[in-house]
Amino acid sequence: MTPVVLWFLLVVPVVLVASRPAQGSANGTLPLVMWHGMGDSCCNPLSLGAIKKMIQQEIPGIYVLSLMIGNNVVEDTKNGFFMDVNDQVSMVCSQLSGNPQLKGGYNAMGFSQGAQFLRAVAQRCPSPPMKTLISVGGQHQGVYGLPRCPGEASHICDMIRKALNTEAYSDLVQKHLVQAQYWHDPLNDDLYKKHSLFLADINQERVVNETYKKNLQMLEKFVMVKFLQDSVVDPVDSEWFGFLKTGQAKEMETLQESVLYKEDRLGLAAMDKAGKLVFLATQGDHLQFTKEWFDANLLPYLR
Template structure:
């Protein structure tokens, strides 16, 4: 897709290209923490770096922290593929707890896999408190397929596909491949529940951790954005916490039809009843949306 007008956010190799223009014009006192997606980094000038700069310019007084997982941008990008997600979450929790600017709480916005990682932060690390969580194309029930890994022709993407297809739930692959840690195979549910190091834990698939549940329920809003033409996330319903019905990979079920909801493992039933769950949809491929759409639909949760 080509560039059009100066108001479009486009996905470029799994990253966002931000074209800045208009002003939001309102003060914001709640800090914002953002976590990038696969193949991106904290400070890419065409993606997170541009978003950070734009928010700081257009929302006077806001503090924006774009998370860097590692000591360099290169490490940050590589860690999005190879660093144990639980270690990443612990790293972020420590960083947030030591930041004096976040003591009063913060809003969080995750892009793609950064969304479910920030949900883990909300569930595991309530201090400082997360107020609103905005998931932009996040995969909260995981993925069963990797159709368009950023950098389609690169060797790393082909290697990842082979590892996932050959043994996503082996100890080595789980420990060292990020995407395996939210790989959700509906045809091998027992293997998934037993060996998934990250997703099965934060989704309470083995046991219900009441602290996880309590912490998530403390959010003011949990906003989930689904991209209706998404060619990267499989199944796309995972962006609204839906997934395949157990035992097959054809028929889908909504969050409200899933065991996570019907058994209320995460407190989502009460959050839904209280109006804390927000389901937004937009046309376009993964992480593609117009500036006007962002302004109208997401900006209110950042004030």
């Protein structure tokens, strides 16, 4: 079957929310909250809209709601590039907490940058409770390169690349460019830890916030999907919480080899030992998979 190609242009933050009414979905299934990636929107019929329809066909009666970051689709797309991630997360937390349909809890699925944004929701906003988080190509240790953005001729891509390569940790760029907030430069670790407004905070790289740690461990499952031919996420190991070793830009380390895991700053080591972490891999480029693979590997976590 022809793959379902979900090119969210790059590191996309998207929100599709499947939630159930106050009395529960028609079939008793938990609601699902989805967040799209950069360059996508809540309501794109070729990406998140198609995923929503596919899930509803496979799980009849599930209630799906797509969260919009902004007042319309244009704002939603633009905010994926330029709205402070912390403000985006706060906006989503408010929407979820004010929705009576989600009181019993929900599952979450994030695509590309939307995956780490949903992890921030889990860490910062435990009510209503997130039960399972599915990260589809999410960059949990950030990125150190933009190989496609979405093409060499893109003016906005050139602008983003130049800003990240020279001024990623300046106050101006950090506050106004989403991708800078999860730019992780292993050659400038002190600058990253000091000035990263988003990623260094949710990854507990300055101080350990025990509330973040406790909230994340409330997840029943944390599923991470890595794309083995990913040409967009650099380094691709970030999709499994791995990254480049500090001080150089060639040698990788896995999550289990990292200080983050060894000191258990997020509670991931405890979750791993409890069988809560699930590492999945699929052939294909970024966010490119078949319906058969999705049905076999991800739908079981939503039923």
